[in-house]
Amino acid sequence: MSTEFVDDVSYLTLLPISLIFVVICLFSLLKKKSKAIMAVNGVFWNEEKLQRLKCSVKNYDWGKIGSDSEVYRLYSANSEGNKLDPHKPYAEFWMGTHESGSSHVVKKGKVLANGNNGFVVLNGRCGDLQGDTLKSWIEKNPNVLGQKVVEKWGYELPFLFKVLSVAKTLSIQAHPCKELAEKLHIKDPSVYKDDNHKPEMALAITKFEILCGFVGLEDLQKILKGVPEISQLVGAAVVDQVLNINAEDGEDAVKAALKQLFTLIMSASENVIAEVLLQLISRLKKKDELTAEEKLVLRLEKEYPGDVGVLAAFLMNFVTLNPGEALCLGANELHAYVSGDCIECMATSDNVVRAGLTPKKRDVKTLCEMLTYKQGRPNILRGFKVEGTNGRTRRYRPPFEEFEVDHCDLPEGTSTQFPAMAGPSLFLVTEGTGFVRTSFSMEKIRVGDVLFAPANTKLGVESSGKRLQLYRAGVNSKFL
Secondary structure, three states, rough: OOHHHHHHHHHHHHHHHHHHHHHHHHOOOHHHHOOOEEEEOOOEEEEEEEHHHHHHHEOOOOOOEHHHHHHHHHHHHHHHHOOOOOOOOOEEEEEEOOOOOOOEEEEOOOOOEEOOOOEEEEEOOOOEEEEEHHHHHHHHOOOHHHHHHHHHOOOOOOOEEEEEOOOOOOOOEEEHHHHHHHHHHHHHOOOOOOOOOOOEEEEEEOEEEEEEEEEEHHHHHHHHHHHHHHHHHHOHHHHHHHHOOOOHHOHHHHHHHHHHHHHHHHOHHHHHHHHHHHHHHHHOOOOOOOOOOHHHHHHHHHHHOHHHHHHHHHHHEEEOOOOOOOEEEEOOOOOOEEEEEEEEEEEEOOOEEEEEOOOOOOOHHHHHHHHHOOOOOEEOOOOOOOOOOOEEEEEEEOOOOEEEEEEEEEEEEOOEOOOOOOOOOOEEEEEEEEEOOOOEEEEEOOOOOOEEEEOOOOOEEEEEEEEEEEEEEOOOOOOO
């Protein structure tokens, strides 16, 4: 046998082995880089970077009952297969990494792509399995946050995304600034569960009523003249001091007088408050015409009889948001949600200091000391159209680094883009059906779906029903 023939045989034997080795190396490289792309009988599947989430619910007693609740509707769709009690209140739907209500990454079927027939979803939502918490999954895959987010906040999603359904006014409260949150967490970690601040924004889905901040000086003086029960409670001298002050006395003097008035009201004994409220309610019921604030006070008294928060409500701005309007609440600002459904986003925290309209623990002293005592009507955000989205997406950008919220509204057969962001995003589908596309895949989406999109992920969204609505929460793009 000639040497040339032996060499040819060896070459022919080694060639396919070498080719197989090269293919394996290329496949491993592609899998590491793009989360696995494989060809099977001409069909490509892609384990895309988007992660579906199973999220948490809170059944606080102020929530709307069963099917009346937007939270119930979304949570039941998100947790498909779980039997829910339609007689319970469903108050908050949580999406994020906070340990008080962790989201979990879903283990599910792959997304299929066929060159001839377009994209197909394998396994759908049936048989989904709950995997790691989103927090632990991010810790294993920190690159999904983007470099700037990791440098600023570490391996943590800096925002918490929620839906709220409010049937009954929830507590008069404020959220501490970062410095105070750290002190409160050390002092009482069972109540103040983390050391973070909690600026937040509420975006109305339905008509949404809020008590927030203190009324301006002129309105405050008008209220004190028209509500004699306040003078009876705190004393005529304190009321006269507020009535005789003016803007020329300076902001600090006005705040000091307001702080004294509010602290005296909130610190009064339960017996004294009950007696004063009895007189107030009796007087209001005899009036022929009531102001919006007086009508609210009667509502609050029915919800929380004998509660000091009923009287304190007179000092606060009563605001009604229409769908698509939003309101920002900074640290140490007094507020109470009254009724309606909203999207809420905040820094990742669950710290609340309460002092009224609640059966939960109250910390009146801390609340009265921490407040900014800022006066005047709050600024209402109506959002702005996001460039490159065909006018389909409005962005609500608060003055906080941790978050912003987009609202996308797509009529049937329309589509839009979500440009790649340098930070992570959470997407919530609140209405309709459709598809979300990335570079190599497409996911079918419908009501209740929550998706995590890593940093630098460009998305296309298309409606396949009469109307597709979704919300995106992400790190404030001005920070990025």
